[in-house]
Amino acid sequence: MDALLALARADMAAVDALIRRHMDSPVPVIPALADHLIAGSAKRLRPLLTVAAARLVGGRDDGCLKLxxxxxxxxTATLxxxxxxxxxxxxxxxxAAHLIWGAPSSVLVGDFLFARAFELMVGAGCMPALEILARASRVIAEGEVLQLTRSHDPELTQDLYIEIIRAKTAELFAAAAESGAVSAGASPERCRALRRFGQDLGLAFQLVDDALDYDGDSGTLGKNTGDDFREGKATLPLLLAMQRTGLAERDFWLRTVDRRDQAEGDFEHARELVRQTHALEATLDLAQAYAESAKAALAIFEPTPWRPALEDLADFAVMRRT
Structure with a gap:
């Protein structure tokens, strides 16, 4: 990602300044809680994508920065x-912020950040971009609710799971890229291409995260390994392992995932089953396919320095597997 970060350094410094300014509030807990989470985001991938998309299509002004x-x-609000x-x-x-300030404060500060986001969108003065990001906010919420109602379902299909993460995760990647292109006055064809790039990039990122929960470490993830399993989330590696072990492990899966009745050693057993059934490889192969699809979406753009830098971002999404 070094090339992309170097290209966007000045723009992202300006974005960081905007973020800091709009986190401010006379209610002390709001900037303190928001900073606790925002300060932990070193790369700011989604806003970086907005800036890069705008620059890729020739945008030269600062219209993309507020977006x-x-x-x-x-x-951050969704997190x-x-x-x-x-x-x-x-x-x-x-x-996690809710363990320090409590769940009510975390939820309400999330609401504050949503409100700030819409103030920034209005301030950007680009109605099509406002529409894109407003729609994304609705789609993300729908994805969250769908996951909440189906995430512990051992009968969840791969297709439905992809639809969940397409809404919950990939939609904001897609909207980030599309809104940046729209703000720079790109053609509809180029806006669609960057939306596809963002969507497939987001899917690749999420699938690698799913795999790392069973084969990564806390330093890579920024959360505890096995959290998805302990929360009963049926992510793709788990879904594939459940399908491939069949009746032999059905009682184990029903107890640990459906009923979330877990005991010492259950995660280690689940992780071993995920490995034995090659569910990790299948998940990572699918992530690689989405990364390749994301890069293919950039084929219509001239080979300016921004294009290979974005292609490298797609490669970075799946390089985290190692």
Whole structure:
């Protein structure tokens, strides 16, 4: 990612300044809680994508910067809400905010950040981009609710799971890229191409995260390894392992995933089954396919320095597997 970060350094410094300014509030807990989470985001991938998309299509002004800051606020707000819903212990390698300030404060600060995001979007003065990000906020919420109602379902299909993460995770990647292109006045064809790039990039990122929960470490994830399993989330590696072990492990899966009745050693057994059934390889292969699809979406663009830098970002998404 070094090339992309270097190209966007000045823009991202301006985005960071906007984020800091709009986190401010006379209510002390708001900037303190928001900073606890936002400060842990070193790369700011989604706002970086907004800036890079705008520059790739020839945008030269600062119109994309407020949208990029808005994207980061939307993302942070969803993380705050997610951690309360999931009772997560860690986020970005730090103690989850709700364990420090309490669930009510986390939810309400998330609401504050959503409000700030919409103020920034309005301030950007680009109605099509506002529409894109507003729709994304709705789609993300729908994805969260769908996951909440189906995440412990051992009968969840791979297709439905992909639809969940397409809404819950990939939609904001897609909207980030598309809104950046729209703000720079790109053609509809180029906006669609960057939306596809963002969507497939987001899917690749999420699938690798799913795999790392069973084969990574806390430093890589920014959360505890095995959290998805302990929360009963039926992510793709788990779904594939459940399908491939069949009746032999059905009682184990029903107890640990469906009923979430887990005991010492259950995660280690689940992880071994995920490995034995090659569910990790299948998940990572699918992530690689989405990364390749993301890169293919950039074929219509001239080979300026921004294009290979974005292609490298797609490679980075799956390089985290090692």
């Amino acid at each position: 990029a800051a808005a994207v980061e606020f939307i993302h 705050l809400h997610d951690d309360v819903v999931d009772s997560s212990q860690l986020r970005r390698g730090r103690v």
